[in-house]
Every structure is written in structure tokens, then in C-alpha cells.
Amino acid sequence: MSIRITALSLxxxxxxxxxxxxxxxxxxxxxxxxxxxxxxxxxxxxxxxxGDKAEIVSVIPGEVNPHGYEPGAEDIKRAxxxxxxxxxxxxHDEFIFKIIEASGRKDNLPxxxxxxxxxxxxxxxxxxxxxxxxxxxxxxxxAAIQQVYEIARRLGEIDPKNATLYRNNGRDxxxxxxxxxxxxxxxxxxxxxxDFRVATMHAGYDYLFQEFGLRVSAVIEPRHGVSxxxxxxxxxxxxxxxxxxxxxxxxxxxxxxxxxxxQRETGVRVYTLSHITDGPFTAxxxxxxxxENIQTLARALEGQ
Amino acid sequence: xxxxxIASARKYQRLETLVVAVLAACVVAFAVTWAFTRSQQIxxxxxLDWQVSSLADLGEDxxxxxxxxxxxxxxxxxxxxxxxxxxxxxxxxxxxxxPFYKDEFWKLHGAVKWDLIRAADYNHGGDTGxxxxxxxxxxxxxxxxxxxxxxxxxxxxxxxDIWIHRNVNANAPADTKAESLVSAGxxxxxxxxxxxxxxxxxxxxx
Numbered sequence: 001m002s003i004r005i006t007a008l009s010l011x012x013x014x015x016x017x018x019x020x021x022x023x024x025x026x027x028x029x030x031x032x033x034x035x036x037x038x039x040x041x042x043x044x045x046x047x048x049x050x051g052d053k054a055e056i057v058s059v060i061p062g063e064v065n066p067h068g069y070e071p072g073a074e075d076i077k078r079a080x081x082x083x084x085x086x087x088x089x090x091x092h093d094e095f096i097f098k099i100i101e102a103s104g105r106k107d108n109l110p111x112x113x114x115x116x117x118x119x120x121x122x123x124x125x126x127x128x129x130x131x132x133x134x135x136x137x138x139x140x141x142x143a144a145i146q147q148v149y150e151i152a153r154r155l156g157e158i159d160p161k162n163a164t165l166y167r168n169n170g171r172d173x174x175x176x177x178x179x180x181x182x183x184x185x186x187x188x189x190x191x192x193x194x195d196f197r198v199a200t201m202h203a204g205y206d207y208l209f210q211e212f213g214l215r216v217s218a219v220i221e222p223r224h225g226v227s228x229x230x231x232x233x234x235x236x237x238x239x240x241x242x243x244x245x246x247x248x249x250x251x252x253x254x255x256x257x258x259x260x261x262x263q264r265e266t267g268v269r270v271y272t273l274s275h276i277t278d279g280p281f282t283a284x285x286x287x288x289x290x291x292e293n294i295q296t297l298a299r300a301l302e303g304q
Numbered sequence: 305x306x307x308x309x310i311a312s313a314r315k316y317q318r319l320e321t322l323v324v325a326v327l328a329a330c331v332v333a334f335a336v337t338w339a340f341t342r343s344q345q346i347x348x349x350x351x352l353d354w355q356v357s358s359l360a361d362l363g364e365d366x367x368x369x370x371x372x373x374x375x376x377x378x379x380x381x382x383x384x385x386x387x388x389x390x391x392x393x394x395x396x397x398x399x400x401x402x403p404f405y406k407d408e409f410w411k412l413h414g415a416v417k418w419d420l421i422r423a424a425d426y427n428h429g430g431d432t433g434x435x436x437x438x439x440x441x442x443x444x445x446x447x448x449x450x451x452x453x454x455x456x457x458x459x460x461x462x463x464x465d466i467w468i469h470r471n472v473n474a475n476a477p478a479d480t481k482a483e484s485l486v487s488a489g490x491x492x493x494x495x496x497x498x499x500x501x502x503x504x505x506x507x508x509x510x
Contacts, residue, residue, distance in 0.1 A: 089502050090498050113499065117497055118497060119370060122359060142375050146375045149375075149378050182400040185407035185408045210364075210371065211372070212409065
């Protein structure tokens with residue numbers, strides 16, 4: 001047992017060092033595979049899988065909000081040069097299908113659906129008992145690992161000579177993601193927090209909370225881009241009070257003063273989580289922002 | 305100027321009406337057939353009597369364990385491919401791999417006891433199974449993670465199979481053939497995957 005665990009740890013360290021070195025090397029040659037991505041987490045996933053064996057191209061600018069994004073000419077030009085494209089495909093990057101169509105690549109661009117093998121879960125706190133699929137699979141740890149494996153497998157099919165490298169890199173990256181989760185679980189005694197009841201500003205964190213053993217009692221904005229009416233907000237505040245919610249998690253990149261309104265109305269403590277869909281595309285972004293999210297969860301649980 | 309007799313005009317009108325009616329019926333029949341055929345292609349196939357949906361039929365605790373088990377299944381397959389044997393549950397715990405890792409998630413979801421109940425022989429094949437039973441939460445299920453046989457030297461891809469039993473203290477099955485499991489009260493969990501949702505939203509891909 002210890003030999004296997006030590007072997008995995010050693011390989012993770014060596015490959016991690018190799019990956020770190022490749023990130024600082026000059027731009028990769030044009031002959032390399034060009035892998036497009038739609039969302040920031042996919043950039044990080046692909047960067048950690050391919051190392052220096054492929055070039056990663058963010059199809060849209062980093063600073064835009066992918067919700068309701070309208071493609072521009074530059075996006076279409078970028079899509080024309082890709083060898084493969086990693087997409088969410090289940091409701092978080094619908095803009096990409098317009099880009100693919102406009103670039104004339106509909107029939108000849110291999111699409112990697114990151115969620116193809118992820119077991120989807122419903123939106124938490126949804127009203128009426130309906131189970132509506134949550135597309136935020138990338139704000140997670142365990143579900144993120146599944147996506148890393150799916151992307152590595154599909155890239156290996158597209159680029160067979162590097163398939164083993166992609167698989168091994170993917171596994172080492174998965175080990176680091178799992179360690180992030182384990183550090184939190186070792187730090188916080190969630191089970192001792194029976195009075196910890198959560199509401200979220202946005203139905204983006206169900207995978208993350210499920211993996212950390214937290215339950216969402218209410219969601220204030222149960223659909224993307226749909227702001228609640230005054231009546232719905234009043235009802236939500238009532239629900240939060242009735243459910244004895246103690247903590248509200250707001251969205252880092254979403255504007256408006258909904259969180260403040262709810263805090264004022266109900267007295268809950270408000271914390272901010274990252275949706276990991278804004279700012280520069282980097283290899284470390286997913287780990288960096290997930291680490292921040294996990295630290296935020298820890299502070300919320302510790303009542304700080 | 306030619307004058308057409310009224311009787312003759314009526315005859316042609318009736319014929320014309322009949323032709324238009326037949327054509328309209330054909331168009332409607334074609335449209336209905338097309339719509340019916342297309343609707344058959346969208347979304348995952350319906351579940352069989354002995355299957356349950358991970359999205360629609362599992363409670364929150366079972367769903368959380370199932371989500372973790374799918375990823376663990378993939379990783380166990382990789383470990384077997386790399387090392388040749390099957391990792392024991394204390395090794396999976398040491399590798400921080402939920403739902404085997406005895407952390408807060410494990411405690412919150414009923415502190416399920418996991419066992420490697422059968423391990424396929426590398427040369428002679430067979431199924432490998434991990435049983436998760438004895439969970440402490442009301443309404444919780446027992447879990448069975450199965451790796452169906454593969455050919456020597458091949459990696460596990462889609463041979464991972466997850467079953468649940470409504471008796472949380474279910475014993476290890478004597479036989480892991482699907483028919484035997486069904487007759488012993490086990491139900492196969494069909495994951496509602498991103499591929500299924502994609503098929504529902506956009507039609508079947510590839």
C-alpha cells in the first residue's frame with residue numbers, strides 16, 4: 001500500500017515540476033495541437049493535462065461574462081484555427097455553438113464535451129420539487145476530476161502519440177485537486193455544525209457543496225440571468241427565515257445588491273464565492289480560485 | 305368565350321378538393337411520423353424495471369455517494385491498470401478518495417463500511433466488486449461498485465457498473481451477473497450524464 005502511495009506522490013512531484021517548467025517556456029510552436037476552451041476552468045484543466053504538448057486557446061476574452069455572451073469576429077477567427085475544442089455544452093457556454101457555426105467548423109471541429117461522463121445533479125433549493133440539471137460542474141473538486149479524465153481521454157484519442165502523457169498528467173492534476181478538498185475536510189468538522197444552514201445567491205455551487213457535505217436550503221436566483229421579482233425576493237427572505245438559514249453565499253462577479261438586501265432583511269452572514277469565469281486564463285486559476293472558495297467555506301463554517 | 309357548364313365545374317372542384325385533401329393528409333402523416341421518430345432519438349433511453357436514475361430516483365445522500373463513486377471507479381480502474389492488482393479500501397482511504405476516504409463527507413453520509421468483496425484474477429478475468437453497506441442514515445441504500453471483466457492489458461473504460469440495494473445492510477451478492485443481482489433485490493443505477501443532457505438539449509451527438 002505505502003509503495004503505491006509513495007510512487008504516486010513521487011510521480012506527482014516530478015511531473016508537477018516538469019509542468020511548472022513548461023509554463024515558463026516560450027510560446028509553443030504552431031505545429032502543436034491547438035486546443036480551444038470556452039471557460040476558465042477548462043483552460044486550467046487542459047493546461048495541466050497537455051503541458052507543452054499543445055497550445056491552449058481561449059475562444060472568448062477572459063474579462064467577459066459567458067452568460068449571454070455575443071460572439072465577435074475575433075472569436076470566429078480563433079475558432080477557425082483550432083484542432084479541438086473543450087466545451088461545457090449543457091448550458092454554460094451556448095455562445096460557442098454560434099461561433100462554431102459562423103466559423104464554418106460545424107462538421108470538422110472535434111468537440112470535447114467535458115461533462116460527457118459526469119453524473120449530473122439537480123439545482124439545490126429549486127421550488128416545486130422539479131429536478132433541474134445544474135450545469136456548474138466545474139465549480140467542484142470530485143466532478144472536476146471526472147472532467148479532467150474525460151478531457152484527457154478525448155485528447156488522447158485526437159492525439160494518440162501523447163495519450164499516455166495526457167492520462168498521467170491528468171491523474172497527477174487530479175491528485176492535487178483531491179488534496180485541496182482533503183485539506184478542507186481535515187480542517188473543518190462539518191458534522192458538528194448542525195446549525196449551519198446555507199442559502200446561495202446563484203445555483204452555481206451544488207456540486208461543490210455536495211462534495212463537502214453541505215446542503216443548500218434556498219437559492220435566491222434559481223436560473224441564470226433571471227433576477228427575482230420583488231415578490232419572489234420577499235418570498236425568498238421569508239423562506240430563509242423559515243429555514244433558519246445562517247449563511248448566504250453570494251457571487252463574486254455578479255453585480256447588483258441582492259445580497260445586501262437579503263442580509264438586511266434576514267440578518268444572515270454573507271460570504272462571496274468565485275464562479276471561476278472571469279479574469280485572465282491561466283493554468284493555475286482553477287486551483288487558485290477553488291482554494292479561495294474553500295477558505296471562504298472554512299471561514300463561514302468557523303463563523304468568522 | 306367558352307362557357308363551362310356548372311355541373312362539370314362542380315365535378316372538377318370535387319376532384320380538386322379530393323386531391324388537395326389527400327395531399328394534406330400525406331403532409332400531416334409525414335410530419336407526425338417525422339416528429340415521432342425524432343422524439344425517439346432525443347434524450348436517454350427509458351429505464352428498465354430493474355434500473356433507477358441517479359438524477360431522479362436517488363435521495364441526497366445516495367446521490368452524493370454515487371457521484372463520488374463514479375469518479376472513484378475511474379481511478380480504481382487506472383490503479384488496476386498501472387499496478388495489476390485491486391486496491392483495498394484502506395488504500396483508497398489513504399489516497400483521499402471519496403467515498404472511501406473517512407473524512408467529514410464519509411461521516412455525513414452515514415459512515416458506510418466499504419469492502420473489496422471480490423477481485424478479478426488478472427489472467428482468468430471475472431468481475432471485481434466493492435460493497436458499501438451499513439450506512440447509518442434513514443433511507444440510505446447499500447452500494448455495489450462492479451468492474452466487469454476486461455481483456456488482459458486493456459484499460460477499464462466503460463465496464464464500471466454501480467448498483468444499489470434498498471436494504472442498507474445487504475450482504476455481498478453470491479453472483480454478480482445482472483440477473484442474479486436483480487433477483488436478489490439490487491437495482492442498477494443509471495447515471496444521468498452530461499452526454500444524456502446534451503442529447504436532450506441538442507439531439508444525439510456523434
